[in-house]
Amino acid sequence: MRYVFKTTYDRDIDLHQHGWSRAKVAVLAGLMIVLPFLVGEYYLAEATNTLIWALAGMGLMIAVGHTGQVSLGHAAFLAIGAYANSALMNVGVPFLISFPLAGLITGLFGAVIAIPAVRMSGIYLAIATLAVFVIVEEMVILLEPITGGVGGIMAPSIQFFGISFDRYGALENFYWLCLAIVILVTWGYANLMRSPTGRSFLAVRDSEVSARALGINVTRTKSLAFGLSTGVTGLAGALMGHYIGFYNYELFSIFISINLLLVVTIGGLGFIQGAFLGAILITAVPQVIAILRDGLNANFGINLGSIPGLDTMIFAAILILFIIFEPAGLYGRWLKIRTWFDIFPLARRDMFRRQKSYLKTERMK
Amino acid sequence: MEFLQLIIGGLANGCIYGLVALGFVMIYKASEGVNFAQGDMMMLGAFVALGIGNTDQMGLPFGIAVILAMAIMFAVGWGVERVVVRQIFGQPQFALVILTIAMGFVFRFVAGSIWGYTPLVLETPFAGQNFRGGGLVVGLADLVTIGVTLALTLALWAFFAFTKIGLAAQAASQNQMAAYIVGVPVMRINSLIWGLSGAVATVAGVLYATKGAIDPNIGLLGIKAFAAAVIGGMGSLPGALLGGLIIGVIEPVAGRYAPGELAKMSPYIIMLVVLVLRPGGLFSQIQMKKV
Numbered sequence: 278m279r280y281v282f283k284t285t286y287d288r289d290i291d292l293h294q295h296g297w298s299r300a301k302v303a304v305l306a307g308l309m310i311v312l313p314f315l316v317g318e319y320y321l322a323e324a325t326n327t328l329i330w331a332l333a334g335m336g337l338m339i340a341v342g343h344t345g346q347v348s349l350g351h352a353a354f355l356a357i358g359a360y361a362n363s364a365l366m367n368v369g370v371p372f373l374i375s376f377p378l379a380g381l382i383t384g385l386f387g388a389v390i391a392i393p394a395v396r397m398s399g400i401y402l403a404i405a406t407l408a409v410f411v412i413v414e415e416m417v418i419l420l421e422p423i424t425g426g427v428g429g430i431m432a433p434s435i436q437f438f439g440i441s442f443d444r445y446g447a448l449e450n451f452y453w454l455c456l457a458i459v460i461l462v463t464w465g466y467a468n469l470m471r472s473p474t475g476r477s478f479l480a481v482r483d484s485e486v487s488a489r490a491l492g493i494n495v496t497r498t499k500s501l502a503f504g505l506s507t508g509v510t511g512l513a514g515a516l517m518g519h520y521i522g523f524y525n526y527e528l529f530s531i532f533i534s535i536n537l538l539l540v541v542t543i544g545g546l547g548f549i550q551g552a553f554l555g556a557i558l559i560t561a562v563p564q565v566i567a568i569l570r571d572g573l574n575a576n577f578g579i580n581l582g583s584i585p586g587l588d589t590m591i592f593a594a595i596l597i598l599f600i601i602f603e604p605a606g607l608y609g610r611w612l613k614i615r616t617w618f619d620i621f622p623l624a625r626r627d628m629f630r631r632q633k634s635y636l637k638t639e640r641m642k
Numbered sequence: 643m644e645f646l647q648l649i650i651g652g653l654a655n656g657c658i659y660g661l662v663a664l665g666f667v668m669i670y671k672a673s674e675g676v677n678f679a680q681g682d683m684m685m686l687g688a689f690v691a692l693g694i695g696n697t698d699q700m701g702l703p704f705g706i707a708v709i710l711a712m713a714i715m716f717a718v719g720w721g722v723e724r725v726v727v728r729q730i731f732g733q734p735q736f737a738l739v740i741l742t743i744a745m746g747f748v749f750r751f752v753a754g755s756i757w758g759y760t761p762l763v764l765e766t767p768f769a770g771q772n773f774r775g776g777g778l779v780v781g782l783a784d785l786v787t788i789g790v791t792l793a794l795t796l797a798l799w800a801f802f803a804f805t806k807i808g809l810a811a812q813a814a815s816q817n818q819m820a821a822y823i824v825g826v827p828v829m830r831i832n833s834l835i836w837g838l839s840g841a842v843a844t845v846a847g848v849l850y851a852t853k854g855a856i857d858p859n860i861g862l863l864g865i866k867a868f869a870a871a872v873i874g875g876m877g878s879l880p881g882a883l884l885g886g887l888i889i890g891v892i893e894p895v896a897g898r899y900a901p902g903e904l905a906k907m908s909p910y911i912i913m914l915v916v917l918v919l920r921p922g923g924l925f926s927q928i929q930m931k932k933v
Contacts, residue, residue: 347736393918400676403739404872405917407865408910415903531862535743542740586751593747600741601729 290471309456313449321452325444327560328455329516334540334552335466336510341538342547343470344502345482347403350410351510351537356417356529358383358511359518363432364423372435372442376515383511388504392496410534417526429525432518444519455516462509466549469505478502532589539592543599545606554607562595563588647778648894654784654853656890657791661846662867663874663882664798665839670876671802672811672835675727675738679746680843681864687715687844688851688860689753692764704767708848712841719840723833731829746861753858761855768852783852791883794845799879811835815877869913875923884924888912 283289293299313321333355340346361382365375394405417424424430435442435454442450469475477498480488489495518524536559544555566588603610617624665680677683694700695707702710722745730737771782802808814821814828821828850860870889874881889909897905916923 341736345736347739349739393914400735400739400876401872401917403736404868405914408869408913411865411910412907412914415907419901419903538740538743586754589747590751593744593751596744597726597741597748600733600737600744601726604730604733604737 292467292471306460310453313452318448321448323560323564325448325452325455325520327556328452328459329513329520330540330556330560331553332455332459332462332516333510333513333537334544334556335462335549336506336508336513337537337541338506338546338549338552339466339478339509340503340506341541342545342551343475343482344478344499344506346499346503346506347400348406348503348506349403349531349534349538350406350408350413351507352529352531352533353406353410353413354383354387354507354510355514355517355533356413356526357386357507358514359432359524359529360417360424360430361511362515363430363518366433367430371437373437376512379515380508380512383514384504384508387507387511388500390507391500391503394503407531407534410531414526414529425525427525429523431523432521435519444522451519458512458516462512463549466509470549474498474501536592539596543596543606545608545610546604548606548608551606551608554611558595558607559592562591566591644898645895648898649891650778650780650784652891652894653887654781654787654890655893656870656887657787657883658846658850658886659863659867659870659889660883660886661791661794661842661849662864663871663886664795664879665843665846666868666871667874667877667879667882668798668802668835668839668842670815670871671879672815673832674815675735676742676876677836677839678739678742678864678868679722679749679861680839681867682746682749682861683715683719683840683843684847684850684864685856685858685861686718686749686753686847687711687840688764688847688856689757689762689858690714691844691848692762692851692856693757696762696765704765708844711848712844715840715844716837717840719843720833720837722840723836727836728829728832746864750858750861757858759857759859761857763855764848764851766848766852783849787849787852790845790849794842795879795883798842802879807831807834866909869909872913872923873916875920875925878923878925881923881925 281295293302312324316324333351336354337348337351340348340351358379362372362375362379365378366372370378390406390409394402418426420426434444434446435451440450441447442454444451470478477488477493480491480493481495481498481502485495488498514529517528521528540555540559541552542555543558544553545551599606605612613629616628662680662684665683666677669675669677669680691707691711692699694702694710695704700707726741726745727738730741766783768782768786773780773782773785802812810821810826811831811834813824814826814831818828847856850856850863866889867886870885871882872885873888874883874885889912892908892912893905896908900908
């Protein structure tokens, strides 16, 4: 067991509890940077995809995990980010300007939606975001000059400072670009969560009434959180557009929204690490299924490929099992394991017992 | 005349949205949970009825098939509550939302693997029978839909307003702990309500199937029914029906006089407008707590 002696205030609010955890993050970042030299083209592309999902997951995590606002429509914000970025680049705006602009546009759109939406809570907000999703999907088809309508749109290849970041031509560069963006956003996110703004997100999540009593402007906090959440998701959408290359409205289906929810819930609600674990899971499971399918087919003659919809079914089953048995997600499970080792002979089962609470009606706010 | 025709077709469609919405509202009334799998339960109910009733499947008479399907779906609803939903008792509502979304995928997979993904037609005694008069054509299926929906809404409303179990369900939703203290068997009530909503979903599914072919993806209609429930105000049965009717009528009218995409958006635009103007729905049940 490790004891941390905090002698200064700066030490108390430090991102990392001790040097060891700082070193682990540094090693991880280093490993990610040299990854293109270690793995082949195929796995590098998958790693890029995972990074983009993690970015989108972080976006949703701000809303769902840290402010308690459930959104079923985040695919809409992915779409807005992707189309805004591609449309801007198609009229000649360089990537370095269009990319942050895409995030800004999405964030502003999200914040504008959030102003009426924050009057709702819980389930109503979830439904309202679902409605926004459907409306955005139809708008994409209607706004054909910008979005290419049903036919789709091409994400132009990225190039700045004379270096190509094309997804197909220079995958390593595109990977490093995504990695840099993800690291920057993660760093900003982690720092946000220890600032007064981030703390007020948590306060609003845990109890709106007490947050208001402490002098937090709940409406402003919720809109800000939703705007930030959609902004980050928009950035992820822009990258996703480049990753796919040529896309139409079907890329951003309702299933993407649900997969995003899966990322944050399975990863662990309320933990930045959770977004990454969830993203790894969601990109790895289809690969594992594919490998299993081939193996079963070759060795036992069982053809799983003949069962349509098996992938979604497995995702759904994983989700159900996690919600029932481990609502804190993968990261929550890891925390439990780590604690068990940290305090080795003293760990007891009931240390992490979930406190059951009686339902409180939402009809009395 | 054309307008009237649109309205009648819209009312019949709206009744189906309303019926699915009734399922949402019942569960919400009893446990403040929202069952996002309601649309998929409707789909499953329709397929079970099809499996029992169609001549190339089990071939039982239509009436018996519907009743059997309702019984089976009652058991499915009951079972879902007993086996899955009860496990997350005491977790935030959000957990139930995700759980039921996942359940919806499971239902879709089950229906897809049993009955396949190609659209199938349910054989009904009132297919293709129409009444004509004064330039209007009214299908028997539409009339049956409207009649059954009205009767069912009235029956369910009476159930929640007058019977002991219905009142107990309302008590359980308004204050779970207090309900326990006065002796309401909250868990059993929840199971019963889930079962009932499964049966109601079956009725909706069968009525939907009288209008055309069904495939495992018709459950997505649940999203529209959801909009209906929200417009009416979650927790109000007549509100759910009214919301369903509003959506059902607006959709074909918007489709006739406005571009197609706008018609598809119209239910959600109405819903957003209602949510912004009256956050609790038309029949609002939200009251401010005084601290």
